[in-house]
Amino acid sequence: xxxxxPFVDLRSDTVTKPTPEMREAMFSAPLGDDVLGxxxxxxxxxxxxxxxxxxxxxxxxPSGTMGNQxxxxxxxxxxxxxxAEENAHILYYEVGGPAILAxxxxxxxxxxxxxxxxxxxxxxxxxxxxxxxGTSLIAIENTHNRAGGTxxxxxxxxxxxxxxxxxxIPIHLDxxxxxxxxxxxxxxxxxxxxxxxxxxxxxxKGLRAPIGSVLCGSSDLIEKAxxxxxxxxxxxxxxxxxxxxxxxxxxxxxDRLAEDHQRARDLATRLNCLKGLSVDxxxxxxxxxxxxxxxxxxxxxxxxxxxxxxxFAFAANQLRLVFHxxxxxxxxxxxxxxxxxxxxxxx
Ligand SMILES: *Cc1c(COP(=O)(O)O)cnc(C)c1O
Numbered sequence: 001x002x003x004x005x006p007f008v009d010l011r012s013d014t015v016t017k018p019t020p021e022m023r024e025a026m027f028s029a030p031l032g033d034d035v036l037g038x039x040x041x042x043x044x045x046x047x048x049x050x051x052x053x054x055x056x057x058x059x060x061x062p063s064g065t066m067g068n069q070x071x072x073x074x075x076x077x078x079x080x081x082x083x084a085e086e087n088a089h090i091l092y093y094e095v096g097g098p099a100i101l102a103x104x105x106x107x108x109x110x111x112x113x114x115x116x117x118x119x120x121x122x123x124x125x126x127x128x129x130x131x132x133x134g135t136s137l138i139a140i141e142n143t144h145n146r147a148g149g150t151x152x153x154x155x156x157x158x159x160x161x162x163x164x165x166x167x168x169i170p171i172h173l174d175x176x177x178x179x180x181x182x183x184x185x186x187x188x189x190x191x192x193x194x195x196x197x198x199x200x201x202x203x204x205k206g207l208r209a210p211i212g213s214v215l216c217g218s219s220d221l222i223e224k225a226x227x228x229x230x231x232x233x234x235x236x237x238x239x240x241x242x243x244x245x246x247x248x249x250x251x252x253x254x255d256r257l258a259e260d261h262q263r264a265r266d267l268a269t270r271l272n273c274l275k276g277l278s279v280d281x282x283x284x285x286x287x288x289x290x291x292x293x294x295x296x297x298x299x300x301x302x303x304x305x306x307x308x309x310x311x312f313a314f315a316a317n318q319l320r321l322v323f324h325x326x327x328x329x330x331x332x333x334x335x336x337x338x339x340x341x342x343x344x345x346x347x
Contacts, residue, residue, distance in 0.1 A: 008331040010311040013177075013205040013260070013287060013324035022208065022248045029244035033237050034060070035230070041240025045247045049214040052250060053178075053199050054190040057222035059215045060243055062234050064089075064176045067200030067215040069097040070228040071172045072137060074221050075198070078103035080136040083124055085111045087146040089174055090139055101232070105133050113283050114144025115152045118159040125167055138164050141174040142192065143181045148320070149264075149288030151181045157195035170197035176213070180206060180286040183257040197221070203246035206260060206287060206324050207253050211242045253325065260287040260323040263332050267321065270336050274343040289321040290314065300342065307338035 009015045018026070032039035046058035061067045068090045076082055082098060084091055086108035090098060098104050107124050109116045121138060128134025140160060142152040164171045173196040175181070182189040193199050198217035203209035215225055229235055268279045268289045276294045283290060293300050297313035304311060304319075314320040321335070 007305075007308050007310045008327055008334050010309065010321040010323070010327065010335065012312075012322050014202075016206070016208040016324045016326050018208060018210050018245055021252070022245050025248040026241055026244045029240045031238040031240040034239045035235040035237060039238065039240040039243070041247065042243045045243040045250075046214065048247060048250055049201075050216045052189060053175075053193040053201070053216050055193070055199070055216040056219045057217065059222050059225045059229060060239065060246070061200075061213050061215055061229055062211065062236065064174070064200055064202045064204075064213040065094050065097065066229070066232060066234050067213040068139075068172070068174050069094060069101050070225045070232070070234075071198045071200060071215055071217070071221075072098050072104065072139075073102040073228050074224045075170050075172060076102050076104045076136040079105075079133055080128075081105040081107050081126055081133040082137040082139060083107050083109050083121055083135055084139040085109050085114060085116050085141060085144070087111075087114070087144075088139060088141050089145050089176065090141075092146060104136075107135070111144075111147070114141065114147025114150040115156060116140070116160070118156065118163055121160060122163045122167075125163075125169065135167070135169055137172055138169055139172045139174060140196065141176075143177045143184075143286050143288075145176065145288070146314075148283040148290040149177065149180065149286035149322075150283055151184060151285050154185065154187070154191060154195070157192065161195040164197075172196065173199040175199045175201040177202065177205060177286065179254050180257050180261070183255065184261055184286050203249050206257050207246070207249035208325055209242070209245035209249045212246050214246070256325065257287065260325065260327075261285075263327065263329070264289050264321070264323040267323075267332050267336060271339055274339055276343050276346065277339065287323040289323075291319040291321060293317050293319060295346065303342045303346075304338055307334075307341065309335050309338045
């Protein structure tokens with residue numbers, strides 16, 4: 001019996017469940033002990049992921065958070081500083097990881113819709129001295145979660161990389177949704193990742209795997225990263241069982257992200273016509289829609305839930321809707337109708 005899905009769940013793309021085909025791939029995956037280095041499915045996932053993003057090596061990690069935190073710890077020494085966008089996931093949602101784990105100071109960079117200007121980054125770089133914590137990493141988030149799935153353009157990524165190179169500072173990409181970016185841009189993901197030294201991406205979001213992310217970079221970096229993963233308790237044993245889902249996802253579910261983007265756009269356009277709501281269409285670039293609500297967003301979320309639609313109130317007057325493979329056209333209709341009913345009954 002498949003799980004009944006009583007709600008249209010727009011809380012996150014992490015809610016996607018593995019498909020029967022994906023479960024079949026998991027069931028039949030050859031397994032070993034990955035901490036001992038001989039799980040063939042994990043090895044294959046790491047090699048496949050690294051090749052896909054154009055890096056030498058990959059490391060399978062339990063979460064995107066661990067991928068980011070390991071990257072920071074590998075690139076930076078204790079007491080260094082790193083630069084990150086002021087609403088970046090690594091600052092906002094990783095509960096102080098950079099301070100606790102890598103022991104670094106984070107200097108924030110403002111942005112327009114999650115896109116930092118190269119000048120804003122360069123002006124915040126600090127030289128190592130008796131007095132100042134040298135900047136040893138620049139972190140980019142593409143697509144940007146809290147900004148609503150916005151894309152940092154390739155030209156901007158290239159300029160940021162040039163600044164990093166000129167100051168000998170590596171770039172880490174929090175690419176939890178980097179495939180959403182590449183699919184929306186209509187380019188191979190390497191076009192995005194060529195501008196960074198390391199990248200972590202999630203298999204467990206729009207790509208529909210139940211668990212896991214991959215951190216990719218140079219062989220030297222990944223060798224250090226493997227030690228950090230063990231130190232953090234992220235070494236897993238027959239993890240080929242779940243890595244198989246990631247491999248299946250990379251083979252089958254990347255291109256279909258375009259459908260999520262289309263549905264996000266369609267719904268955003270409809271919501272923009274309703275009383276009491278507005279959407280900045282310029283930010284609807286991938287699978288996330290940020291909806292401005294005139295009345296309290298939490299009230300909207302409660303009404304929506306009563307009508308079978310789950311989503312998060314992201315701020316006092318903002319709802320976040322995230323589209324993914326488990327929301328089809330029928331789901332979009334249900335969501336649009338729910339918003340319309342609430343809009344007409346409360347205005
Ligand atoms: C989801 C997400 C992560 C990692 O999340 P986990 O839940 O730890 O896998 C990292 N960065 C961004 C931008 C994200 O959206």
